Amino acid sequence: MTTGTGAGTTLVVGATGTTGSRVTAQLATAGHRVRAASRRGTPVPQAEPVRFDWYDPATHTDALTGVDRVYLVPPVGDPDPAAVMLPFLRQARAAGVNRAVLLSSSAVPEGGPAVGVVHRELPGLFDAWAVLRPSWFMQNFTGTHMHALGIRATGTIHTAAGKGRVGFVDAEDIAAVAVRALTDVRSPDSDLVLTGPQALSHDDIAAVVTEVTGRPVVHRHLTHEQQCDRLAPLVGREFGELLADMDLAIADGAEDRTTDVVQRLTGRPPHDFRTVLIRESAALG
Template sequence: MSDRTILVTGATGNTGRRVVSQLAALGHLVTAANRSPAARDSAAGGSAAVRFDWYDPATYADALRDADRVYLVPPIGEPHPAAVMLPFLQQARAAGVQRAVLLSSSGIPAGGPGVGQVHGMLAELFGEWAVLRPSWFMQNFTDQHLHADSIRDDGVIMSATGNGRVGFVDADDIAAVAVRALLDDPAPNTDLIITGPQALSYEDIAAVITEVGGRPVSHRPVTYEQLRDRLATDIPEEFAALLAGLDHAISQGAEDRVTDTVERLTGRPARSFRAYCEEVTRLQVAE
């Protein structure tokens, strides 16, 4: 690999900060890009921080300086990310970026809604590319997320998934796959569906949290319409409908699968949800 840098957008987010940290630990030059100027001092050792905003083209050039590979985290809550991201992607190609790794979702194929449109155009823009399609994050139940909030406040998880199962995955494992997709030669030049080692229902998730954390947590099923309307109080209605639709797809079996992507690319098995919960609980006790 050259002495040019790897640009990581969303560098203080769930996967971005982990990608920055793992790349820096391996000795690579990293530009950690984030919208908040206050986040510029939080870059990991071996990385430089810059202000970057998908909606402000004036921030593009500094972020792209000396970069030949880029990790792309789409703008959060944007129902039409392709329109927002395309000008940046075109500028990145013109600036000499050779490889792009895009964070998408297991529930959204190439050409599908939202970030699926960006997925569909990536191979046309870059000779080297990968699209990460992780399943639902384990961190949704412990960090800053609607599920985590409802667990803390009410001891419930609300979803429109019914009895459908999901291969929940740890964000650390997603980041580890992202690092390999950025570094390994040849480039994947494909999409990578990333799951944990088990497909679990939300009833299963609630049971594990109860057993490990020692506090009763239950799953409260809601309809697609109820979930859509609840989400729409905080995010655009179109995006709320997309997310509720993904829950409905889970209820129909769309996410009932596991893959070997984590182990195949990183050489180690994906972490289980129980192991994740046990570590979170240990950290909380230590605090």
Template sequence: MILVIGGTGTTGRIVAATLAERGHAIRIASRRPSPGGFRFDWYDPTTHPDALSGVRAIYAIPPVGEVEPAPIMLPFLDRARSAGVRRVVLLSSSAIGPAEHGLGLVHARLGELFPEWAVLRPSWFMENFVSEQPHAVSARDHGEIVSATGVGRVGFVDPADIAEVAVRALTDPTPHNTDHIITGPAALSYDQIAAVLTEVGGRPVRHRAIDPAELAVRHSANGIPPDFARFLASLDTTIAAGAEDRTTSTVADVTGRTPRSFRDFCRDRLRGGGPTRVAGGR
């Protein structure tokens, strides 16, 4: 049994669908479960025992909007180890290294807690520009995407590629026991992203650069808690400084196929209107 925490979210739903297609027993857990799912709330320990019963592996998506998740996640992971879980795959971020602040503290403990583990450290999601996320809404309603990234570039990645790496990390006979920095095939600036959205979507989109303080206010106005809004804005400043200007071969190394480009991703989503392909599909 593989527990997929956040199994209705951006990567979790693809991970769950792919595991099920490949014949693995899964348990989908979320705060608002679909019929047949399990209710799971990081902040409510009474939801944890049922979610863990009979589980051997976990795909762990951290609590959303939590700047310091370690005090919330580590007690659950301790309980999971005691319940017999052997393998945990944690969704983290390329911007957060092991033993750094926040989720990095969970990353640093994972190998101590479990004999089999992996930490996924994806770059920023391509999904942010085509879903109901702020960038996508702003592009659609106002013809612009707004950031504090300047001319900094990011190796934006398809969530389906992240999910496929997750599935391999959860099911490969040999545990990965490492962290994976996951990117798309090219590092793009927000100006380049806007150009692709214009080309593929058929409507003009521009990139408007603002300062981090103004960006934090925008995030808060979109319902993001103030502390997390400031944290997200600070990540834009690291992008501007070049911290995300990289690509890796992780998707190809782990899955055997190349990651999807942003242009191809947008063609599927903006023209076809369908969901991202199921991980592992062609």
């Protein structure tokens, strides 16, 4: 692909989150103008902060002023994000946005549950678009995800995924693909399944974390019902059941794959888990 001129302004929704912060930083470093949207309008280096709340339409107009492309992180934990996202996307189109890159998930196909509904509608709303469908984040084990919290608190990762393997992917690689999808002259106009270089089980992950950090970590195998009961107080029963269902899909092999998308769009191979863990191990204390 040919890199664009960067003449436009990109609105990054979720600019303080796991992928949004990295998309913002990489765009700004490359010289692109960025409007960094978050619920508090938090200042972000080399970007224009703006307050944005999916559930507060009064924040949407200002966020879209002067913008011609958007990076979209759906509202976290909402089982029906289309209800708030589609009205915003129609407003964005009317305001002059012509390119949209949506963060979805490898576990959610076009037309599937939750963000899958937004995925289905996106090509009809924008001339240039991409849907990023990354596998599970490597940062789930180093950041603020419940897996990382469990590692810090008890040295335990809890899943109902059994011995199923996942092509865990680095959020830096997701951001690098997003930047290309947002700024290349020719947009992907497709959905892109992003993975790391190898598929690993949660037992494998626990072993690598133990080796790299010196902190004993184990993977506790739960039943679907046990995982639902564990997640319900944390994220609500409906979303907890959805996450537990995704664990079962992993156990059945749904995520046991790797793709060449990171290499193809960025020109370099994706980062492996050990490399990312060494880079970010300080976050585990």
